[in-house]
Amino acid sequence: MTDWVDVAHRDEIAHKEYRVVDVDDVEVVVFNLDGEFYALEDVCTHDGAELSGGHVEDECIVCPRHGAKFSIRSGEALTPPAYEATETFPVRVTEDGTVQVRDPRWD
Amino acid sequence: MSTVDPIAERLIERLGGERPGDSVDWIAALRSRAAERLAALGLPHTKIEDWKYTSLKPITKRDFARPDAASATADAGAVEALRIPGLETHRLVFVNGHFAAALSDRDLGAQGLTVKSLAAAFAEDPEALRDRFAALAPIDFSGFTALNTAYADDGAVIRVAPKTQVERPIELVFLSTPQGQPVMAQPRVILDAGHHSEVTLIEHFVGLDDAANLTNAVTELKIDVGAQVTHYRLQRESRKGFHIASIHAEQAENSRYASHNVQIGGQLSRTDINTALNAEGADTLFNGIYLLNGRQHSDTHTRINHLAPHTYSEESYRGILNDHARGVFNGRVYVAQNAQQIQAYQQNDNLLLSGRAEIDTKPELEIYADDVVCSHGATIGRLDDNMLFYLRSRGVDEEAARGLLLYAFAEGTVEKMGLEALRTWLEGFVIDELPQAERVREFV
Numbered sequence: 001m002t003d004w005v006d007v008a009h010r011d012e013i014a015h016k017e018y019r020v021v022d023v024d025d026v027e028v029v030v031f032n033l034d035g036e037f038y039a040l041e042d043v044c045t046h047d048g049a050e051l052s053g054g055h056v057e058d059e060c061i062v063c064p065r066h067g068a069k070f071s072i073r074s075g076e077a078l079t080p081p082a083y084e085a086t087e088t089f090p091v092r093v094t095e096d097g098t099v100q101v102r103d104p105r106w107d
Numbered sequence: 108m109s110t111v112d113p114i115a116e117r118l119i120e121r122l123g124g125e126r127p128g129d130s131v132d133w134i135a136a137l138r139s140r141a142a143e144r145l146a147a148l149g150l151p152h153t154k155i156e157d158w159k160y161t162s163l164k165p166i167t168k169r170d171f172a173r174p175d176a177a178s179a180t181a182d183a184g185a186v187e188a189l190r191i192p193g194l195e196t197h198r199l200v201f202v203n204g205h206f207a208a209a210l211s212d213r214d215l216g217a218q219g220l221t222v223k224s225l226a227a228a229f230a231e232d233p234e235a236l237r238d239r240f241a242a243l244a245p246i247d248f249s250g251f252t253a254l255n256t257a258y259a260d261d262g263a264v265i266r267v268a269p270k271t272q273v274e275r276p277i278e279l280v281f282l283s284t285p286q287g288q289p290v291m292a293q294p295r296v297i298l299d300a301g302h303h304s305e306v307t308l309i310e311h312f313v314g315l316d317d318a319a320n321l322t323n324a325v326t327e328l329k330i331d332v333g334a335q336v337t338h339y340r341l342q343r344e345s346r347k348g349f350h351i352a353s354i355h356a357e358q359a360e361n362s363r364y365a366s367h368n369v370q371i372g373g374q375l376s377r378t379d380i381n382t383a384l385n386a387e388g389a390d391t392l393f394n395g396i397y398l399l400n401g402r403q404h405s406d407t408h409t410r411i412n413h414l415a416p417h418t419y420s421e422e423s424y425r426g427i428l429n430d431h432a433r434g435v436f437n438g439r440v441y442v443a444q445n446a447q448q449i450q451a452y453q454q455n456d457n458l459l460l461s462g463r464a465e466i467d468t469k470p471e472l473e474i475y476a477d478d479v480v481c482s483h484g485a486t487i488g489r490l491d492d493n494m495l496f497y498l499r500s501r502g503v504d505e506e507a508a509r510g511l512l513l514y515a516f517a518e519g520t521v522e523k524m525g526l527e528a529l530r531t532w533l534e535g536f537v538i539d540e541l542p543q544a545e546r547v548r549e550f551v
C-alpha cells in the first residue's frame with residue numbers, strides 16, 4: 001500500500017482554501033470545506049491546466065485557464081469546457097490534526 | 108542583467124566540472140554559451156505551448172547528479188543478454204552516459220566507416236567536429252539541448268565515407284543503472300553520412316535494476332546527397348526512469364531518412380524528432396509506436412520541414428494505452444513557399460484500453476506552397492467490435508481475440524522495419540506489453 005503523505009496541519013488550511021502537495025509525482029490539491037478535507041488531482045480535464053491558482057466558488061474550484069468548474073467533493077466537471085471528472089484521492093486527519101492524502105491507484 | 112532560472116542554476120551547480128575537450132578553445136566557448144543559454148531558458152514548463160501536456164515537475168523536483176565515470180560498468184552477462192539475436196552489429200555500450208570500452212566491440216571501424224566515442228573524437232581530432240557539434244541541434248531548441256551541449260560527458264561520432272555501404276548496423280546501447288543517487292546521463296551522437304552512402308544506426312536505451320535516472324540525449328544526423336540513413340530508436344528505460352531526447356536531421360538532395368521509434372519504457376518521456384528536407388528528392392519516413400500502461404506518460408513531437416520542391420514525407424505513429432497512461436502526439440509538417448509539388452502524409456492511430464488512459468493528438472500543418480499533396484488523420488478508438496466478432500465466430504475466445512487484434516495493430520508499425528532480426532526480437536517485446544501476452548503467444 002502506498003504511504004499517506006502529510007499536507008499541513010488542519011489549522012493551516014482555512015475554509016475554502018487549499019494546498020498543493022506532491023504525492024509520489026502526482027500533484028494533488030487538498031481543500032478545506034467547512035472543516036472537511038477533499039483532494040483532487042491538480043489537472044483540469046479540459047486541456048490539462050493546473051487547477052491550483054484557480055479560485056473556490058461555492059463548493060467548486062474554477063479552472064484558471066478557461067473557467068471550467070469542478071466539484072471539490074466529487075471531482076465532477078460541472079460546467080463546460082470540461083466534461084470529465086478529475087481524479088479524487090482519500091484524505092484523513094490524524095489525531096494530532098495533520099491532514100494526509102494518499103494515491104491508492106497503484107496499490 | 109539577465110535573470111537566471113532557479114532550476115537551471117541548480118543544474119549548473121551540480122553538473123559543472125571538467126569534461127573531455129575542455130582544453131580546446133572552441134569547445135569550451137560553445138559549452139559556456141550553452142550553459143548561459145540554459146541559465147536564461149531554464150527547462151521547459153507547461154506554460155510553453157509545445158510542452159503544455161507534459162509537466163516536468165517530477166524531473167525538476169529531483170536533484171540528478173553528474174554520473175561518475177569510474178562507475179561506468181555493468182555486469183557483462185546482463186549486457187550480453189541485450190544483444191539482438193541473429194544481428195551482427197558494431198556495438199558501443201555506454202553506462203550512464205559514459206563510454207564503456209570494456210563492454211563494447213573492440214574493432215569498431217570498417218572500410219569507409221569510423222566510429223569513435225565523443226571523448227576520443229575530442230581528444231584526437233577536435234577540429235573535425237568544429238562545424239558539426241551543435242550545428243544541427245541548436246542550443247536554442249530547448250533548455251534540454253542547451254543542457255546536453257554544455258554537459259554531455261560522452262557519446263558517439265560516426266562518419267561514413269561517400270559511396271560506402273556499411274553492412275553491419277551501428278548499435279549504441281545506453282544503459283541506465285542505479286548509482287547511489289539518481290544521475291543525469293547526457294549522451295551526444297553525431298552522425299555524418301557521406302554522399303551516396305548507406306548506414307543503419309540503432310540507439311537502444313535500457314534501464315536496469317529500476318534505475319530512477321534521467322537520460323537527456325541529443326542526436327545530430329547529417330545526410331548528404333543520395334545517402335540513406337535508417338535510424339532505429341528503442342526506448343526501454345526503467346519504469347522509474349525519465350527520458351528526454353531530441354533528434355535533428357538535415358537532408359540533402361535525394362537523401363532518405365527512415366526513423367523507426369519504439370517507446371516502451373520510462374515513467375515520463377519526451378522525444379522530439381526533427382528533419383529538414385533541404386533539397387529536391389529528399390525523402391523521410393517517420394514510423395513509430397508507443398506502448399504505455401500503469402501511470403506512464405510519453406510525449407512525442409515530430410517536425411518535418413519541407414524546404415525544397417519535390418520532397419516527400421510519410422509519417423505513421425501508433426499508440427496502445429492502458430490503465431492511467433497518458434500519451435501526447437504532435438506532428439508538425441511545415442511546407443515552405445517555394446516547396447512546390449511536395450507530398451506529405453501523416454497518420455496517428457491510438458487504441459485506449461482503459462477509460463482512464465488518455466491521448467492528446469494533434470497534427471499541425473503549416474503550408475505556404477499551393478501545389479502540394481498533404482494529408483493527415485488521427486484516430487482514437489477501441490478495438491473493432493466487428494473484428495472481435497469475426498474472430499470469435501472462428502472459435503477464438505474473447506481474450507485471445509483481443510490480444511490478437513492488438514498485436515495486429517502494433518504489427519502495422521513493426522512490419523515497416525527492414526531489419527528482420529530486429530523485427531522478430533521486437534515482436535517479443537511488443538507481445539510482452541500486451542495485457543493478453545500469454546494468449547497471443549499461443550497463436551504467433
Ligand code: FES
Pocket residue numbers: 044045046047048049063064065066067068081082
Ligand atoms: S484547461 Fe481548464 S477549462 Fe480549459
